[in-house]
Amino acid sequence: MRFLLITAGLIILALSGLSEGAGKKISEIGNKHNFSYSNTSANYRAIPTNDNPSYPLSAQICIFCHTPHRSSAEGPLWNRQASTRTFKHFSSSTLSIDDPALRAASEYGQPNGSSRLCLSCHDGVTALGAVFTTPFSMSPQPIHFIDVKGGRSGAGVAISYETFSSHHPVSFRYNTNVINILKNSFGKDYKYPPLPYNVKLDKLERMQCTTCHDPHQDKSDVPSPTTPFWTAGKYDDVCLACHNVYPSQNPW
């Protein structure tokens, strides 16, 4: 009996130790993606609404990102025949179907799949941080131009101004073919992320926001604003899943 108790105690200790590093679950108070008004420890959350007294919309958790199926009772007056349709607003990574046009678009770097859900809020308004970058551009792209009229008191002041946007590209296919091209054409050493692992591609082998960020729970050992909702305990673990790094060499 004592042995059983000790064993049970050790297991509980081990489990609590495992969960220590991870952040709050989406359903818990403190998770920054829990936008329910009851999430009192987060600044950015819904405020109480009276739209449905028994279960107001602002008390919900999933609804702010995952839209439930529903259309209005009446169809559009100017286009009645299409009243039952739903808009294809989310190409889920858990669905193997995908719109051919959307797939073609991914080749040009437009966000697709689940990344659309992230970027439709992270647009600088609803949430800060428009994180888009040009396809496959890894380093900041400084743009120099003269400012003849704009923004400065006194017209005709020529200044050099740099603007750039940098973020790891998303919504591109990452498969052995791409890895080989990177290796053969660019001399860069990449690898396919080991499976099973936190760093995941979607079902169509596309890297998405969710490859590095778990929107439901931060798995970082030490939470950091530079790696929000990180999918692994250590910062490097996420990068190293795909990038082979050698000392004194810039692998990116």
Place this chain on the structure above:
Amino acid sequence: MKLLKVFTGPDEFTAPKGAMSSLFELVTGERPQSVGLMTPAGIVSDGERFIYIADPSARLVHKIDFVDNEVTYITHSGSEPLASPVGVALDSFGNFYVTDSVKAKVYKFNKDSEYLGALGEGVVEFQRPAGIAVGRNDYKYVADVLANKIIVFDNKDRFLREFPNSPEINNLNKPVNVSVDRNGNVYVTDAFNFSVKMFDPSGNLVRTIGTVGDGPGTFARPKGVALDSESHIYIIDANFDNFQIFNQTGQLLLYVGTTGKRPGQFFMPNGIYIDHEDRIYVSDSYNQRLQIFQYLKEKH
């Protein structure tokens, strides 16, 4: 509805290189570059010559001149660089206003793009200004996302009031965009309530349009809102890749757009503006372009 134009950036203009450009090259040895639209957001037009597009990724406002066929850039407010310009509006004098969601300021410039000052400086502490519209009498309406309210300034830029008047009943839940009709009614995109709320000029709630869902008449990511000359209400949805048009009673009339990059299609559109000629300007964010449509009245 007719598509008039698709615009992606200054490369579409083949304007001769100006004197300033040559001087810049001579002094710095650098060749100045133009900037295409990166993630265009808020948009406004004078209906004649200029279109202004706020671009938070490029951290600037594109000022497109369709008479001289050139694009200039508003990058600074005085000596301060813009951080995240998301909204833009024009008053009747050609002054324009830029909301910066990171700096939490609303900047005012004259028609020559000279910086004039910050709206409500010392009086209003913005938290995250985003959508902005100028209504009749040059009243300015600013949607403050984090403050959950609309802040109104008069034609002299003095703080006038804020609403909703009864936030405990008619609350706004992350208002991201705003538009005003000719009668002074205010339409607010209420993002976390997945709807657009219509307020009368005094700030009383008149009507709520739409609810959360994935079919016609509902919203997943409502963004820009605008009105045509017949007071139809146009509402962008970034996830549906369309805009839906409602009448004044909140009935859905039509939706326009599907996912894609062909003309008339959208990839996560954001801002919308309609000028006095019923030209509809849509910032098609992740297609990195502007699309202009024409609303055709029944006589057509």
